[in-house]
Amino acid sequence: MLGWEFPPFISGGLGTACYGLTRALDQLGHEVVFVLPQPVDNRSATHVQLKSPNDCRTSPAYQIHGLQHVEFHGIPSNLQPYISPGDFVQQAPAAETAVPNDPQSAGGMTGHYGGDLFTEVRRYAKIAAQMAIDEKFDVVHAHDWMTYPAGIAVSAISGKPLVVHVHSTEFDRSGELVNQRIYDIERMGIQNAEKVIAVSYFTRNIVLKRYAASAAKVEVVYNAIDRNGEHDALPPPIERDEKIVLFLGRITMQKGPEYFLAAARKVLEYEKNVRFIMAGSGDLIRRSIEMAAQMGIGRKVLFTGFLRGDDVARVYKMADLYVMPSVSEPFGIAPLEALSHDVPVLISKQSGVSEILTHVLKVDFWDIDEMANKIIAVLRHPPLRATLREHGQFEVRRLTWQGAARNCVEVYQKAIAALN
């Protein structure tokens, strides 16, 4: 498994999915060798022992409590799930100071990888391939484009089938302004894979149309959520008259923050006793703050920055409605989290998760009036909130990671059969 971040440092759906899937595979008794980039300058990484980059070729495996069949291999690297080529360049100086300039450390490559995300992705692939020589496994499972080259390399060196898992595509992240090099890597991963897992039919369609994958190769496995009653232990929020409408996610073009704000303005013309919370970080956060101010609703919109741990549970507990106005959302795990925290949900129809949720409100992301209409209805009518909550909770309980993991195992078997 060529995956991503593990708790408690999860920055988005990709990490959540890798964790949920791996934990469920473990529970089902499958052995997993989990390879992930280990941030070299992460000062708060106390739960794992970081090895010097010099050791990376022989990076010792470690285990995480509670996961019996999973062996972790960290590859020192500053790759991050939601990084863009531009961001990576900006971060380069920090990376360079953290990594000694030792030709050995980069698996035979030069250690000057800091300037270019694509060079780093290739370096990562080489190290992963070398690491794989000593490991035993039946199938290679790679999550999103930055690990596809590693997946291809591991598959080539081991002769084991490759499964690539498409959590998002360049078209979701960047609209039509795609980065050609990222697109090329995505297409190469999809073409080289024996099987492709898409997180929804929404995404499967993109994979078929834009990446010319053969339909027989692409399977849909929906994401899921595990209920952990932890949030129930939180103290009840302070009593208040004010209603809260919540946006929680990365504040990027893909997530549609400007549609949320436009709907908020419309709602505020009709309902005074309501506040809008935008929780998350992202490249559009400044613009969103400015936009709220320009609209004259700055006082009514609260930006929290990136939330983690209990703060996420707390903000859900306060919310009367969760809104996900995504422009193009391959899946969207956050609505499942909201539902499992008893929060009614309004999602855009341009999302994979809308394929499996029926007891939620749905709108086209661009339909500001309808979005405002539905937000107002939820604020005004307690029976609507109650009915959405009651049925939504019930519905979300059926979506488990063990179910998703079983589906993945089926895909593995098909991939193995396809290669033989």
Added chain:
Amino acid sequence: MASVCFYFQVHQPYRLRRYSVFDTTDAYFDDEKNAEICRKVAGKCYLPANQRILELIKRHEGRFCVAYSLTGVVLDQLEAFSPEVIESFQRLAETGCAEFLAETYYHSLSFLYSREEFVAQVEMQQEKIGRLFGKQSTTFRNTELIYNNDVAQAAHEMGYRAVLAEGADHILGYRSPNFVYCPPKLPIKVLLKNFRLSDDIAFRFSNRSWPEWPLKADKFAGWVNQVNGNGYTVNLFMDYETLGEHQWEDTGIFDFLDHLPGEILKHADNDFKMPSNVAASYEPVGEFDTEHLISWADTERDLSAWLGNEMQSNALQEVYNLESAVKAKGDEALLSDWRRLQTSDHFYYMCTKYFADGDVHKYFNPYESPYDSYINFMNVLDNVAVRAKGTAAASRGA
């Protein structure tokens, strides 16, 4: 002696147009879509079915007869969008072999919320029936066969001699729906739907995985003949749209109808009766006693299709909360709009039962979800409230 008693429900609601919280006009109804549906159903069901039935009545020289329950709102729409259907019903009325039952004008659940409104709506419907077809009925049926002892009491007080109900197993127990019953201590007769034989036609007729498929008239007549000797009447109650709309013409439903009277009448002891004749012909064999409300809907045969979740009970309550304000206003257009909002279909669309499974509820639902339907309805109701009360909208919870 086994009588076959057909009753067909004929109803179309005034569907609402998309009405957002930002709308302020009093144009609530989707005239275009309502007209389109009316004309479509007229073409596929009402006109061809009326024509067949008229032919059957003539062919069997009055030995074949049927009953209809026509809501006021379907008659209003037919008059506006498809008047030839009214004329074809009038031709049926002239034969004397078609009975037009009494029900609420607006196909409403008013019995549960306002007895005053309930009585007013039944009187309105009977007035309209009398005006169009010349003859009122002595048999009452409540919306969706919603029934309990109180419904029978109310029908009796209004002067009806018979009332229709679902032959629900959990009330009948081992007893058969093929007899006439009466409610406790009331001189009114209850005719019970034989839901097995009714649903064989209404729901299973075209189901190819049903072992009895294809259902032919002679086979069905055989099942009716089995009742001979241990029952008086087989009450076949169903939506009229079964003929040609729910069961399309290519399923053979009209051929089935065409041959059925002949097959039934082959047996000398059989005949066809209209509900009022059944009530007049047979004495009750026992009590049909239910305090709990039953209906003909879904497998539960209860009210959960209209009152199964908080949205539905809230919406219904809010509608009837406006009754005194609307009536005090003395505005005929407002009163009519408010009454059209009482039609049970609006609340059926809000049903969350089975929603995820996509079944019959979805088939009849013009909305994408029950939540959308509730939001739309409440937006409209808010505007009605503003018109009725001048300022305040429908009461809102915190």
